[in-house]
Amino acid sequence: MDSIILYVIGAVMICFVLFQSLYFLKKAYDRGLEIGLSEHQLKEIIRSSAFFSVVPSVPILIGLITLIPIFGSVVIPWIRLSVLGSVSYESYAANAIRNAAGVDSLFSDPIAFSTAVWTMTISIMAGLVTLILFYRKYEKKLTEVRKKDSRWSELLIAALFMGLVGTIGAQQIAIGGYNTVALFISMAIMLVIGLASKKWKWLEEFALPVSILSTLGIMYVLIM
Numbered sequence: 001m002d003s004i005i006l007y008v009i010g011a012v013m014i015c016f017v018l019f020q021s022l023y024f025l026k027k028a029y030d031r032g033l034e035i036g037l038s039e040h041q042l043k044e045i046i047r048s049s050a051f052f053s054v055v056p057s058v059p060i061l062i063g064l065i066t067l068i069p070i071f072g073s074v075v076i077p078w079i080r081l082s083v084l085g086s087v088s089y090e091s092y093a094a095n096a097i098r099n100a101a102g103v104d105s106l107f108s109d110p111i112a113f114s115t116a117v118w119t120m121t122i123s124i125m126a127g128l129v130t131l132i133l134f135y136r137k138y139e140k141k142l143t144e145v146r147k148k149d150s151r152w153s154e155l156l157i158a159a160l161f162m163g164l165v166g167t168i169g170a171q172q173i174a175i176g177g178y179n180t181v182a183l184f185i186s187m188a189i190m191l192v193i194g195l196a197s198k199k200w201k202w203l204e205e206f207a208l209p210v211s212i213l214s215t216l217g218i219m220y221v222l223i224m
Contacts, residue, residue, distance in 0.1 A: 009079065060087050062209060063088075067091060071106050193207045
């Protein structure tokens, strides 16, 4: 579960991702020069893009930290959150398996551990398979809907997201206690940040990490 082999696999995967990033960065840089952008402009673009790539990654780092106690190791969360996936999906899948197995940490149950790893890895591939097989039809239908009324496409995406959030939220309410308190505190903080971001747009990038960290801090004080 925490062997050197897993660390090697993780390192190879991350090196591959870094290679891809550097490769496309070089291609984009060369293309920028071809279309007349100066080196100074390109460096400014790279600098600003790097900043706006790091900031949204803060919630992923927090997600990594929260998954470590569940797996009893950093290696699996490190691998999963370094490639295809999302912190909300990975956390939900890991906690679902842990609750089904009735254990505090997946590290204590090899079967639950392997089940969680396979679930997180295979299930996320559904998105890729769906895109390969149905994306063109989906895009065509979505374009037709947008032409008729753009609000429907926005409503559809919002409904899907709220369905996911509602499912997770309902589970925490059913558990009760501090889980429910944490849920409503995080909702209140996110609402305040959402309203504030209408005036200060830059707050949107920090909404999730600020909400998570603030809720963790408040809950720590309440529990202690």
